[in-house]
Structure formats: structure tokens, C-alpha cells
Amino acid sequence: MRRTARLLAGTALAVAAAAPAHAVAPARAAAASPGVPAGRLEASPATVIPGEEVTVHTAGCGSAGAATGDAGALGAGAFPLAPGARQGEATGRFRVPPSAQPGTYEIVARCADGDRQVSGDLVVTLTAAHAQVQPRGSVKTGVGGGLGRDPGQTAAGVAALAVAAAGGTWLLHRRARGDGI
Template sequence: MRTTARLLTGTALAAASLGSSLAAPTAAIAGDRGGLELYPSTAAPGATVTVNTTACGKDGHGRGDASSLGAGEFRLRPGDYKDFAVGRFHVPENTRAGTYGIFVRCENGRKARGDLTVEHHREHQPSGHVRTGVGGSVGPDTTQIAAGAVVLAAAAVGGTWLLRRRASGAQGS
């Protein structure tokens, strides 16, 4: 159930951020030729984000600005697909979760803007003791040691009493 909820929430957030990425450039900056597309549009710290835009025109160049999240500037160069200029930047490891505006200024004077959503993905780390049958991976448990000592002592006392009783019964016959 939780996995389904997370998947649906992540899908809704990705759709919302993609929608805002495509709508914001044309609404915010009139006269732009194209918007700014970010892949992925939702990233974790340490991820590489690819930026595409048609605003720079065919064989266009430009400079991107990801300083809002601490990544600084990056270059855009002509891409392999149609009229796209492409650039890349890394999301810094210390970036907090949130939505950040990414800007591009092309050599032809045009501008484009898109939003990047940063989310912290928690990895599930194993916790607790490993039951391998060969011993523990953590220090001794004093309660278990004490219980074991009591069991051994009781067995020794019981065994001694039983041996003496048999020995004294064998001599009396």
C-alpha cells in the first residue's frame, strides 16, 4: 500500500513539475522560441541533470544558470536532435529538497526557464542482528549470557545429584 502511494505521489509530482517546466518559460518570458526541458525533472542530490531547449536556435549555444541550487553555471551546445541546445549540471550533494528555477541565456539573446524538483530518496539500510548461526555481529548480550550460565549451573547440579543418587542406590542393593 505504501509503495503504491509513493509511486502515485511521485508520478503526480513529476507530472506537476513537468507541467510547470513547460508552461513557465513561455508565460514568464514573452517572445521565447522554446521552453527549457529538464531530464530528470525530479532529481536527488548527486544526480546529473540534462537540460534541452530550442530557444537557442539551430546550432545555438548558451549559458545555463543553476546557481539557485548551488550548481553554478553550465554551457549549452548544439545537440544531436533537431534544433536543441543541450547542457548538463550536477545537483550538489548538500542541496535541500525543494523546487529550483533553472535559467538559460542563449547567444542569440533568447532566454528560457524551467523548474527542477529536488527530493531526497532514502535508501533502506538493514538494521538489527544478522542471524547466521555463527555468532553475532554486535557485542554480547549480557542477559542471554546470564540465562545460559544459570541453565548450565542447574544442569551441573542436577546431573551431580542424579549420579550420587544412583551411586548410593547401587551400593545399598
């Protein structure tokens, strides 16, 4: 058992030592900012309706945390990103134009310290994802409803049920007295 544990530990160390240094660097960069993955631009909310305000965050612009955002694909134009609450994170806001059409749009941010660029997606819909839609109309079950299409048929149905209930009561009463059926 000890021999197997040593063999597995030795293999793990050999693999870690053989891994290139650049393969470990992205993991460290991603660990630096727990809120937003490095190299990505995150929109909050990710799904919006035209006219709503969007907040974007990125940890991909390094320690300066400043960038210029571009929502031109959406028609919102440029907006600034400034250092956010978390270290190494840039935050900015823009409003989705009321004329925006439904679809998925790429939002881009160009970092202030170099040629680096990060991007993310924003989904525009015509109905709010968080709004509840109230049901309207009737359910088509094939049985009909209390306020059916024809009041005459509804009245005939109610009358038939009343006759059936009266007849059933009469038969049960007669049977209870012993008169038979």
C-alpha cells in the same frame, strides 16, 4: 447536407484568414523540434536527489543551439549548452550539489545569439523517485503476530487452539460412531 458542409468550411477558412500571423508562428516553432517545446528548458530527470547529474535540453535558442545555463538557484552555478542531437536543440549537463535542499528550483539558459532566455523547473528530493523502498517492521492489525510482544501469551494461544482442535476431533469421532453428544 452539402449546404452545411460548405457553410462550415467557409467559416473555418474565414477564421484562419483572420488570425494574425504571429499567432501561427509559435506553432511552427514548436513543430520544428518535436523533443522539447520552444521557449522551455526541460530537465532530465525532472526529479533528482543531491549529487545526481542532470541533463537539460531546449529548442528555444534558435538554429545556433548554444547557450549558457545557470543553476545558481540550486548552487550548481553556470554550465554550457551546446547544439544537441536534434537540429535547433541545445543540450547541457550539470551536477546537483550534495548540499542541495529539497524543493523546486528554476534553471535558466541565456541564448548565445541575442537577449533571449528560457527557463524550466527542477525538483530536488531527499529520496530517489526511482528507488524502491523495502518495507520494515510489523503491521499493526490488532490480531497479534507469531512473534508477539509476550511469549507467554503466544504459548497460551497456541495451547488453546490445540485443545479446541482435539475437542472438535473427539466430538466428530463420537458423532460418527453414533454415540451422540
